[in-house]
Amino acid sequence: MDELIFFINRVLISGTVLGSIYALGAIGITLIFGILRFAHFAHGDMMTMGAFVAFVLASALAAAGVVLPLPMGFVVLPVAMIITALLALGIDKGFYAPLRARGAKPVTLLIASIGVTLMMQGLLRLIFGSSTKSMYVAGESKDIFRIDMSWAGGTRPISITEPQVIMFVVTALIVVALHLFLTRSRLGKAMRAMADNAALAQVSGINTALVVRVTWVIAGSLACVAGTMLALDVALMPDLAFNIVLPIFAAAIVGGLGHAYGAIVGGFLIAFAETLAVFNWTAVLRPLNAILPEGMALPANLALVPTEYKLTVAFVILVVTLLVRPTGIFKGAST
Amino acid sequence: MSLPASLSASLQSPLRRGLILFAAMFVIVVITGVMQGGASILLILTQATAFALIALGLNIQWGYGGLFNFAIMGFLMVGGASTVFLSYPINPDFWTSDGPLMLGRALLAFLFGLCLVLLARQSHRIGITGKLKTTLVVIAWFAGYILYRSQIDPAAAYIESTAGFVGGLGLHPVLGWAFGGLVSAIIAFYIGKVSLGLRTDYLAIATIGISEILRALIKNMDWLTRGTMTVSPMPWPTPLPQNLQAMGFSISESFIYARLGFLALAVLILVLAFIIVQRAYGGPWGRMMRAIRDNHIAAGSMGKDVTGRQLELFIFGSILMGIGGAMLATFTQIFDPSGYQPINHTFMLWVMVIVGGAGNNWGVVLGAFLIYIVWVISDPLAQLIFVNLSVLTDSLGWGAIPEIDSRALQMRVFVLGVVITIALRYAPRGLLPETVRREG
Amino acid sequence: MALIELKHVVGGYGGAPILNGVNIAIEKSDIGVIVGPNGAGKSTTLKAIFGLLKVTGGTIEFGGENIANSLPDRLVPKGLSFVPQEKNVFTSMSVEENLEMGAFTRTDDFSGTMAWVYEMFPVLKEKRRQPAGELSGGQRQMVAMGRALMSKPSLLMLDEPSAGLSPRYVIEIFETIQRVNQEGVGILMVEQNARQALAFASKGFVLAQGQNRFTGTGQELIDDPEVAKSFLGG
Ligand SMILES: Nc1ncnc2c1ncn2[C@@H]1O[C@H](COP(=O)(O)OP(=O)(O)OP(=O)(O)O)[C@@H](O)[C@H]1O
Numbered sequence A: 001m002d003e004l005i006f007f008i009n010r011v012l013i014s015g016t017v018l019g020s021i022y023a024l025g026a027i028g029i030t031l032i033f034g035i036l037r038f039a040h041f042a043h044g045d046m047m048t049m050g051a052f053v054a055f056v057l058a059s060a061l062a063a064a065g066v067v068l069p070l071p072m073g074f075v076v077l078p079v080a081m082i083i084t085a086l087l088a089l090g091i092d093k094g095f096y097a098p099l100r101a102r103g104a105k106p107v108t109l110l111i112a113s114i115g116v117t118l119m120m121q122g123l124l125r126l127i128f129g130s131s132t133k134s135m136y137v138a139g140e141s142k143d144i145f146r147i148d149m150s151w152a153g154g155t156r157p158i159s160i161t162e163p164q165v166i167m168f169v170v171t172a173l174i175v176v177a178l179h180l181f182l183t184r185s186r187l188g189k190a191m192r193a194m195a196d197n198a199a200l201a202q203v204s205g206i207n208t209a210l211v212v213r214v215t216w217v218i219a220g221s222l223a224c225v226a227g228t229m230l231a232l233d234v235a236l237m238p239d240l241a242f243n244i245v246l247p248i249f250a251a252a253i254v255g256g257l258g259h260a261y262g263a264i265v266g267g268f269l270i271a272f273a274e275t276l277a278v279f280n281w282t283a284v285l286r287p288l289n290a291i292l293p294e295g296m297a298l299p300a301n302l303a304l305v306p307t308e309y310k311l312t313v314a315f316v317i318l319v320v321t322l323l324v325r326p327t328g329i330f331k332g333a334s335t
Numbered sequence B: 001m002s003l004p005a006s007l008s009a010s011l012q013s014p015l016r017r018g019l020i021l022f023a024a025m026f027v028i029v030v031i032t033g034v035m036q037g038g039a040s041i042l043l044i045l046t047q048a049t050a051f052a053l054i055a056l057g058l059n060i061q062w063g064y065g066g067l068f069n070f071a072i073m074g075f076l077m078v079g080g081a082s083t084v085f086l087s088y089p090i091n092p093d094f095w096t097s098d099g100p101l102m103l104g105r106a107l108l109a110f111l112f113g114l115c116l117v118l119l120a121r122q123s124h125r126i127g128i129t130g131k132l133k134t135t136l137v138v139i140a141w142f143a144g145y146i147l148y149r150s151q152i153d154p155a156a157a158y159i160e161s162t163a164g165f166v167g168g169l170g171l172h173p174v175l176g177w178a179f180g181g182l183v184s185a186i187i188a189f190y191i192g193k194v195s196l197g198l199r200t201d202y203l204a205i206a207t208i209g210i211s212e213i214l215r216a217l218i219k220n221m222d223w224l225t226r227g228t229m230t231v232s233p234m235p236w237p238t239p240l241p242q243n244l245q246a247m248g249f250s251i252s253e254s255f256i257y258a259r260l261g262f263l264a265l266a267v268l269i270l271v272l273a274f275i276i277v278q279r280a281y282g283g284p285w286g287r288m289m290r291a292i293r294d295n296h297i298a299a300g301s302m303g304k305d306v307t308g309r310q311l312e313l314f315i316f317g318s319i320l321m322g323i324g325g326a327m328l329a330t331f332t333q334i335f336d337p338s339g340y341q342p343i344n345h346t347f348m349l350w351v352m353v354i355v356g357g358a359g360n361n362w363g364v365v366l367g368a369f370l371i372y373i374v375w376v377i378s379d380p381l382a383q384l385i386f387v388n389l390s391v392l393t394d395s396l397g398w399g400a401i402p403e404i405d406s407r408a409l410q411m412r413v414f415v416l417g418v419v420i421t422i423a424l425r426y427a428p429r430g431l432l433p434e435t436v437r438r439e440g
Numbered sequence C: 001m002a003l004i005e006l007k008h009v010v011g012g013y014g015g016a017p018i019l020n021g022v023n024i025a026i027e028k029s030d031i032g033v034i035v036g037p038n039g040a041g042k043s044t045t046l047k048a049i050f051g052l053l054k055v056t057g058g059t060i061e062f063g064g065e066n067i068a069n070s071l072p073d074r075l076v077p078k079g080l081s082f083v084p085q086e087k088n089v090f091t092s093m094s095v096e097e098n099l100e101m102g103a104f105t106r107t108d109d110f111s112g113t114m115a116w117v118y119e120m121f122p123v124l125k126e127k128r129r130q131p132a133g134e135l136s137g138g139q140r141q142m143v144a145m146g147r148a149l150m151s152k153p154s155l156l157m158l159d160e161p162s163a164g165l166s167p168r169y170v171i172e173i174f175e176t177i178q179r180v181n182q183e184g185v186g187i188l189m190v191e192q193n194a195r196q197a198l199a200f201a202s203k204g205f206v207l208a209q210g211q212n213r214f215t216g217t218g219q220e221l222i223d224d225p226e227v228a229k230s231f232l233g234g
């Protein structure tokens, strides 16, 4: 039983946490790609920026002496999302829109997004320094829920932290809201239409500039959620999300670029693949030692991939996808 | 005629424009030299020369061929690790231990695994096809992987615990640089084989992934590269300051002359590479490359082997990156895998090429020197600004600015971002744009 | 007053002008057909009206104002609609969603218009939940027309609506266009099936090298021996 609990704690919960973050980031990347046709490399830093916005707001609340039962970083999330969305709009207006107006090729926009990455990384460190910060600015403790499993013969509990629970709930809400937006609302459908066929969308009279703005608002606010959640779960630092931008891109591509549901599926797929690949199977398979012949005992560490090479997992999945099915699981944009 | 008008008129001619910009750069170098001192500017110039060589490599790939490469950092690391292996002194502890034997066994396991995979891929010859063959290939991969891991893991642990790492071969550093180019070429061949058919944005992601994997490997294969424990001091191909001091030079002089020697060698290599690259560009080969870049499909339908040519470009460019990376490692005398960052070693090269002028070798060299100097002097400049600001905030009673050093260091990242954004917006073809010669 | 009137329109894609003085006038009751050799600038004319390329000379009057260089999101609410020649449906979206996109600029209730479109193309009602990419070529053409009609245009422009369709479908499409016209929508279309199209056109325009060569009623053009010789294949 304890082996199962260990598996749940280490794989199911961690994988879901990671998957939620990947999915929220990948949705933004995939939407931007679908509408603007370029790979937005600065998305990881947009997540980090969102987390820092939440951090500043939370610090301000804490300094004002507000005490709340929930983590402060979570309470300020709606405001932080709005601010990050505005910042995303500003970045588009300042750096990408002029290039689009000139008719620049997507690859130029990609390089421009590298420029934005550099500016954001530089600025964040300039302002906040390079050190690691805690999102629990008011000194709140990170509550851990322990689900007692003794009724099933387990000696250890299933443990899950408060930010993790919040993250599951928020991710689920966002996915449902996004689904409703894309399938029910006029603007959401216009967004899908533009991703499908931008020229025809324009001909239909769809206000493409508005759709572009909505795209940045969604991408920016989801990036803020993902970044803040990541910072709540781990810690806040300037290179918080730059390091996971590769698996996030892998998630978007594996799911099919331009396809929002694909990004969600891809996010969880990559996350679970990573978690399972570095998982030490000995911990679960240890009971087998009893029936295995003498001298054949399982090694102490039976992980498919050493933890140092965790990053390679996302990449291998990405390469296999590109070679076998370049359009991704859901048929994404192929042009 | 007013001065600005005459200046802008003379900027129209590419040649004069180039001369003026190079002269301007020279002035910047001199000013920096006066402000920072001779030894310091020689350090900057030597590293800038190595970066110019690397930028030429990227120019071959992106400027000539339109091939996106975000794996530059990976090639620099490969170059560095290669020159460590060839030119670092021999480690007798390793050669007298069981290490070589165990590594030999690991190599055998690797080759055996390779044979398994190759055999499985040939299984259709004995009538195994479709799903069954795919399964067989996957199993062969898996078996080969397990087999290799079963040999390399103990070998690595043994070497790390007894000898530290395998050490080098004690050969001349210039041979090490050549070796860095060779290893880069081999790696580039395989990367190119797999990924060059991809769309540009996929290629960007794929290469950045490859770069990260190379970093993870080099950082964690302690038995081969010493990993995060770093290798130093690396021998120089030219006399070291210590050697000169032993010959009676004063300390400050020794640094200047030693760096001057290294710089001369680096410039020689850059000039050689430049001549080759420039000639290739003007020749039939370069013409074909531009045809492929500008009109991918038409060149393909004209019966030209587009992928084959692109692979050539990718390998050629990567060789220069490998050599440049090796030179950098040798010059700093330390190989530290954790010192490599995508910003410093991939994105900065892109800024150099874009700002200089993709497709124009003169422009790229100019861009490399200019950007590297900007990169280096952003830090002290920012320090200066911060220190003064700090005095101001302090006197206003807001307290001094904390962590000035680390913050100022980040200023250069920000400046790099600003530079590339401005370049893309106002001079998308660079300071010295490619002069497209019309054929026929 | 004409519904739309192009006077000496000059325009192109940035290089040398493709249109060198095009004149077209259509009434609300008209079916206007533009014919001409490949590359004559027929599609370009429709795109110029719809603001998809730069008009550098002449005027385009629609509803009493010069609409040259206005963008589609302003033209559609004014009553102009366009069915491009290719890629004219949202393949990943259902038939019904395609129609809704046609009504994007409308703020009123468009269920009546949708019912009207379904009545005109009953097969679309059957397939309204199906992605448009899964339909046949003829059905797609109906989706495309339906989408364009959803904005309740007063002028519908079609670029080669019969391209790639079997002869039976061609007739069906022409009949549908006639019905739309009878319901009070002016038509301006480009056609390769020149003889067939001119036969039911009330106005015909022969374009060559970006200029009008002949203008007249459909029948006049068919009867003109010179037009028949040079443009209708004898
Ligand atoms: N997007 C574009 N950019 C530049 N030139 C274009 C573009 N589209 C068309 N042209 C040029 O404009 C000219 C007229 O093209 P247009 O598509 O209007 O011809 P058409 O009369 O519709 O011919 P067809 O019967 O083949 O459809 C052609 O010479 C074509 O090469």
Ligand SMILES: [Mg+2]
Residues within 6 Å of the ligand: C042, C043, C044, C085, C159
């Ligand atoms: Mg046409």
